[in-house]
Amino acid sequence: MTMTAYWYCFLGVLKRELLRFVQQRSRFFSALVRPLLWLVVFAAGFRAALGIAIIPPYETYITYEVYIMPGLIGMILLFNGMQSALSMVYDREMGSMRILLTSPAPRGFLLLCKLVASALVSMLQALGFILVSQLFGMDAPLSGYVWVWPAIFLSALMVGSLGLLLSSLIKQLENFAGVMNFVVFPLFFLSSALYPLWKMRESSELLYYVCAANPFTHAVELIRFSLYSTANYFSLSIVLITTIVLLSAAIVGYDPKRGIIVRKV
Amino acid sequence: MNIDTERVVRRGDTVLTIDKVCYRYGSPSSVPALDNISCRLKAGQFSALLGPNGAGKSTLFALLTRLFVPQQGTIYLFDDNLVSAAAKVLANIGVVFQQTTLDLDLTVEQNLLYHGALHGLSTKQIREKLGDELAQFNLQDRLHDKVRQLNGGHRRRLEIVRALLHDPCLLLLDEPTVGLDIESRHYLNEKVRKLCDQRNLCVLWATHLLEEIIEGDDVIIIHRGEVKVQDNSQNLCAQAAVTDLVAAFHHFTKGHV
Numbered sequence: 001m002t003m004t005a006y007w008y009c010f011l012g013v014l015k016r017e018l019l020r021f022v023q024q025r026s027r028f029f030s031a032l033v034r035p036l037l038w039l040v041v042f043a044a045g046f047r048a049a050l051g052i053a054i055i056p057p058y059e060t061y062i063t064y065e066v067y068i069m070p071g072l073i074g075m076i077l078l079f080n081g082m083q084s085a086l087s088m089v090y091d092r093e094m095g096s097m098r099i100l101l102t103s104p105a106p107r108g109f110l111l112l113c114k115l116v117a118s119a120l121v122s123m124l125q126a127l128g129f130i131l132v133s134q135l136f137g138m139d140a141p142l143s144g145y146v147w148v149w150p151a152i153f154l155s156a157l158m159v160g161s162l163g164l165l166l167s168s169l170i171k172q173l174e175n176f177a178g179v180m181n182f183v184v185f186p187l188f189f190l191s192s193a194l195y196p197l198w199k200m201r202e203s204s205e206l207l208y209y210v211c212a213a214n215p216f217t218h219a220v221e222l223i224r225f226s227l228y229s230t231a232n233y234f235s236l237s238i239v240l241i242t243t244i245v246l247l248s249a250a251i252v253g254y255d256p257k258r259g260i261i262v263r264k265v
Numbered sequence: 266m267n268i269d270t271e272r273v274v275r276r277g278d279t280v281l282t283i284d285k286v287c288y289r290y291g292s293p294s295s296v297p298a299l300d301n302i303s304c305r306l307k308a309g310q311f312s313a314l315l316g317p318n319g320a321g322k323s324t325l326f327a328l329l330t331r332l333f334v335p336q337q338g339t340i341y342l343f344d345d346n347l348v349s350a351a352a353k354v355l356a357n358i359g360v361v362f363q364q365t366t367l368d369l370d371l372t373v374e375q376n377l378l379y380h381g382a383l384h385g386l387s388t389k390q391i392r393e394k395l396g397d398e399l400a401q402f403n404l405q406d407r408l409h410d411k412v413r414q415l416n417g418g419h420r421r422r423l424e425i426v427r428a429l430l431h432d433p434c435l436l437l438l439d440e441p442t443v444g445l446d447i448e449s450r451h452y453l454n455e456k457v458r459k460l461c462d463q464r465n466l467c468v469l470w471a472t473h474l475l476e477e478i479i480e481g482d483d484v485i486i487i488h489r490g491e492v493k494v495q496d497n498s499q500n501l502c503a504q505a506a507v508t509d510l511v512a513a514f515h516h517f518t519k520g521h522v
Binding site for chain 1: 327330331332333351352353354355356358360362364365366367368370371375378379380381382383384385386387
């Protein structure tokens with residue numbers, strides 16, 4: 001199998017993801033509207049209630065809108081990761097996943113292609129949000145807008161790997177609703193996306209430790225530090241390790257039988 | 266991908282060998298979906314896989330396409346083992362599953378480009394082949410239509426075009442005419458037979474419809490996970506001491522309700 005063949009295979013998967021994304025315009029708008037609502041409505045209400053101390057990477061007092069921006073980018077990645085997982089379960093039930101899996105390329109490579117393609121789609125959504133958010137007080141150094149992309153890509157891979165693993169574990173489409181309640185909301189609210197961890201510590205030591213152990217916290221912090229062109233090696237390590245563990249588990253655990261058996265029953 | 270495309274296949278060469286394959290969905294003590302099945306398929310031969318519902322046909326297709334892995338036994342395409350040389354084997358297999366696997370919101374061309382890419386073909390290589398393959402099935406004018414706009418018969422034709430796009434030696438079709446009208450069924454059946462003859466294709470056509478089998482076809486009857494018989498249709502009737510295929514089928518699947 002040549003490298004060129006692998007490359008064409010990856011391009012094929014990426015192109016399909018992009019075509020589907022372009023066709024599902026409502027998906028793009030909802031991905032944009034959701035964080036914008038938080039930014040415009042939620043942040044306006046909380047600005048007065050929450051004082052943000054000067055904490056790294058910030059060097060001065062910042063508004064609440066500026067604080068939650070990386071968290072909202074993380075929110076876009078998280079929801080898109082779950083959306084991709086949902087579409088994988090749908091593809092598996094509808095049968096189109098079989099065409100992917102009967103390619104001569106190794107199954108692990110095919111799943112990796114899906115994951116990277118989904119991460120790139122997430123980056124497009126994040127780009128849309130960053131552009132629009134300039135109108136609402138987004139403020140970061142110019143170099144930060146360059147450094148943030150590798151961080152967004154890695155974070156998208158991490159949440160995408162989680163989605164891939166969930167899609168391997170979920171038996172049928174109907175079970176996916178539970179993912180929102182038991183995975184997405186806890187991951188998002190038990191993180192530093194909406195409030196700094198020291199605030200959380202003031203109210204509950206236990207919740208603080210839970211938030212600090214949440215890999216999504218580190219994805220958000222990685223994005224936050226990158227936006228200010230600052231390296232956060234600890235968060236980078238957590239994001240990388242989590243991605244490798246989740247992706248390996250998803251590839252090893254992926255079982256095409258699931259969809260087929262469900263249909264038979 | 267793009268593997269072994271230089272292989273010269275002569276009519277009558279053994280293409281697929283299924284050797285004592287077993288598969289169970291549940292625990293080792295559960296009833297096997299496929300129990301020690303063996304058969305051989307040849308180049309240029311149209312083989313019909315017959316069996317009642319639940320006989321194990323779709324399980325066999327899932328094994329032949331590496332969706333499942335045999336728990337016992339081996340599957341070879343020429344001399345290559347499907348498990349240890351999966352890439353080489355899958356590059357030479359085209360498949361049409363019982364359930365439609367097309368992306369309805371993409372166009373005919375986008376579906377074909379996607380499939381070709383999965384087999385390591387460039388857009389240019391695929392576009393060079395598209396026209397001829399679509400023309401074989403009178404779909405050349407539907408290139409830019411969304412699959413959702415095609416009727417059931419045309420979708421099936423497109424699935425066969427897609428399965429042939431990477432020049433496979435073995436074409437697997439799992440009940441490809443289910444839900445189609447008589448005319449579409451005849452059309453597909455005849456087209457596939459013609460391609461089988463012209464390209465020395467080895468065809469495995471799973472069906473419930475005995476009228477899709479003609480004299481001289483290789484027939485495999487599978488029942489309760491076992492291959493009951495494999496022979497050409499005339500010999501099969503002779504073995505069962507009956508005069509038609511319907512009676513032969515009942516003979517070999519006795520006890521089926």
